Amino acid sequence: MRPDPDLIGLLGGCRVVVVAGAGGVGKTTLSAAIALGLAARGARVAVVTIDPARRLATALGIPQLGDEPHPVDPERIRGAGVAMAGTLDALHLDPRATFDRLIAREAPDAAARDRILRNRIYHHLAGAVAGAQEFMAVERLHELVDAGDYDVVVLDTPPARNALDFLDAPERMTRFVEGRGLRLLLGPRAGAGRAGWRAMQVGGHIVMSAVSRLTGTQLLTDISEFLQSFDGMYQGFSQRASAVGSLLASDSTRFVIVTGPRAEPAREAALLWQRLRDEHYPVGALVVNRVHDVPGGDGLPPDGLAALLREAGAADPEGLADRAAEALAAARARAAADRHAVRAVASALGNPPMAIVPALDDDPVEVAGLARVMRELEGTHDATGQRGP
């Protein structure tokens, strides 16, 4: 059943690879493995990771703070048996730093910039603006592509209850900055001159004076200032959001959907795939991660085991042989269930190009582990087919 396409080859020549899927399926690891594979073949690659495990971050050489790209030590990569023709940089998304830079760039002047950056609402609650984290992920992607230092940028997507949140984020963010309704309610001058809006504004004043009885005037003033300070930035934000949208939809972008051999993430993968297809995003490939291998053997019962174990000095060879036979039966059943789940998700998605990554004994948090995942994505897993002890 192994499809064995060369997924890394399939993604060659792309400028952007977006790795998406439900939480807990291994998106961060796969992003790093894809980036490693593209770099090995000669591309200058940056991978944007979101909350990488500490050991993975250490392996990639990502410092704890800051969101600037750092080169992954080529010695480590060579040490893992990977010949590098290109370069690999890694960075950790810091939504706040990205937001700060975006405001610095879009603010009409230094005073407007400082008004926002010093605002107490921004300081405490910028992260709570709907869609902010997801928007900052795609914004950072755009920055890196724009800067032109890389042939390809691989983006890990943020954790969300809904894997599609980041697609809507640019629009939600624009709506927030536009904030027409908000400014009507909060800013007496905004929206003036249009009769319909003015009528709403009268209602707005009644509503807001009622609300201010609850919030106190200071909180409302702060919120009002915060929102008004985005005045004059709407056009910049809106252009940015549409540029990010075009980048995600462009021919040189590929989405890689990651799932596991279980019902819940597979359902989410199918929904994500469908939506990407419906909205004409360039879907590239499916990766099913952590699939259990068939344990080997010829399907016969392990009849000679008790004798072998007796020779090996086991205290209770029959009992141990029974338990080992049960372990084998369970491993066969699990492998069969996983293969069934892989077939189900592949068929639900219309049998796209697919890579299967086996469940590894150790979490791939070192460069060597990433290299192993990379080889699975290339369809060049070791020839014996035997994995595990």
Add this chain to the structure above:
Amino acid sequence: MDGPPLTHRRLAFIIGKGGVGKTTVAAALALGLSDAGHRTLLLEVASQTRTDALFGVAPSTVAPIEVRPDLFAMSIDAERATEEYLAAQLKVRPLVEMMARSRAFHQVTQAAPGLSALVTIGKIWDLATSVRDGRPVWDRLVVDAPATGHAVALLEVASSVRDIAGSGPVRDHADAIAKVIRHPDATGVVVVAVPEDLAVTEAIEAIAALRARWLPVTCAVVNEVRHSPFGPADEVALRAASGAPDARAADRAAIGAARAVWAAARHDDREVAGLARECRVPVAVLPHVPDLSPGSGGLEALSAALMADAAIGGVRAP
């Protein structure tokens, strides 16, 4: 760790990385608490209705629905909660109706930073403190929180608003919420992980972040921990037998499968021990239960395992 065991606290928040089984752990805890005789409310946020798949009854965003004896489920919708809050506070019906109809109002509720988190936590607080006939309506509330970063924002928003609001009823309300959320007699935060490096790392970082914000981390739960029926002596014999030249393919496969089970259990034990060592919280351990659908008995088994764990019941971890 200060304060009473988790089962004695009125309000429990279940947080963790995406995909670790927060909903399952929340449902298992809520089921265990209701079985122990507590009138329990299981809450989902952001209009999620994942408990549907576990109980076969979709929770409503309007009112709690009884899904098992003494166990109720509800999903909180921020916009509805905002309207309810304003209706209760303003007490002027035409004004509230005008707001609910206003497009501008809906834009405010969607865009105002932190508002949806604030009204969500406010609604939870409201349910947790509601009293009827002189006694609490709910003995226990279990919140199936969003993924870690969003969950920390949810737990923190009341104190942020209190700190920036100056004065007024919202400030006082936020203060009251923050006090309950941070009080270790009232609230317990449970961090869920699976025995994998990434999830354990995130749990360790989440616990540090929660403690830095004075949020009462009570225990951790490691879900889907693999168990081995093999001991060290078995491993020695299996390893010795694996080298036998006359072993048949099926025998080799069985030895391989048994040793993989042993290695997996050791791996998971190390992850659990690492979490306990780094965070110094009691750690409860749950097995992987393949079928959790209603009627399968899977959730009931998981709930029994959770409630029997010393980390949940209050005996300190060694």
